């Protein structure tokens with residue numbers, strides 16, 4: 326299976342990256358496609374994430390069902406014992422519909438991977454049991470003991486802890502954290518052993534937007550692999566199209582949309598994904614962060630309406646951000662003109678989705694933040710006090726004492742997280758004006774805005 330390269334987990338965005346016919350075409354070619362060639366070919370057909378998704382070959386169910394089947398098998402049989410040998414030497418594999426064991430490769434999970442790859446415009450993708458396992462598998466594959474990572478100082482708390490504490494202790498992989506708004510700082514953080522530049526496209530919870538093309542070019546000049554977490558901005562941003570090598574998703578958030586599963590994905594070059602599935606040195610194969618095929622089936626059924634959901638999340642987030650700001654509140658939202666990266670985001674974003682569904686409001690003290698969230702959940706029915714994002718209801722959390730509490734007070738200050746920062750993942754249920762009334766009444770009841778003050782759209 327070591328030889329099982331560039332096969333069924335490829336997206337077929339340009340019609341060539343299909344399952345076994347792709348392999349056959351490749352057999353006819355003497356050399357595999359170079360990175361540039363494959364980029365060029367992908368680039369011709371890939372217009373935006375939703376069109377990428379719609380260009381994937383539809384996977385039918387086993388009996389012709391419009392939905393794909395769930396392959397609920399851990400192990401797979403062969404008709405001839407000799408075939409098993411061929412599976413282990415890599416002569417036969419998923420590209421010809423041969424499978425061995427679902428930790429390495431399950432057809433249902435594989436199909437979701439093809440869809441996610443098409444959405445992000447990468448050659449390949451692999452779906453994992455969580456966002457964190459996607460992140461750690463990628464880093465374990467790209468770095469060895471003694472290697473170095475340059476990472477943004479504004480990261481998801483779990484990722485920060487992995488890089489700052491776990492990786493140095495367990496395997497001597499060290500990280501230098503930098504403010505990615507300063508290119509010189511990023512550049513000077515590199516050492517001869519730097520293998521990865523890691524950042525989030527839109528960062529949790531201060532909604533800082535990364536200059537993906539500029540950072541990718543710094544990383545590439547230094548010979549590093551550029552890994553970008555796009556969990557906060559699916560469809561809005563396409564990091565691989567802007568220069569990133571690997572794109573990470575916590576599917577648990579927007580892509581799932583129902584806050585009912587934990588899942589993740591990594592999207593990148595076919596060679597990397599193949600290596601990660603290798604029997605001897607593959608982090609996915611050996612650490613086993615496998616996605617359950619039932620989860621893959623469920624997520625695959627939600628991808629078709631991700632575009633509709635994102636548009637409404639983004640639409641309402643912009644509206645509430647504008648109105649709250651016009652009432653004098655300190656609002657952080659990249660769709661507002663006064664956001665430091667508003668123009669940057671406008672220049673990078675795919676057209677028609679908006680500026681993201683997350684809005685942060687800085688109420689200065691934890692006490693005020695908690696009072697507002699309590700009122701919004703328990704009196705006005707505006708949303709729920711919970712971490713995470715991408716749910717159909719609005720979710721609210723006070724970042725400093727929840728999702729970013731892995732960071733010390735000093736680290737929080739560096740990342741721009743104030744004690745009273747309320748992060749909202751804006752939902753789309755109910756009517757817009759009904760939800761605004763609930764939010765506005767709570768703000769007035771708690772004297773956070775003056776009664777009778779007029780807001781502007």
Ligand SMILES: *Cc1c(COP(=O)(O)O)cnc(C)c1O
Pocket residue numbers: 455456457458481483484525529554556557575576577578587588589
């Ligand atoms: C939630 C999250 C993760 C971790 O994903 P899980 O699916 O919870 O493991 C990673 N990065 C970001 C930006 C997240 O929001």
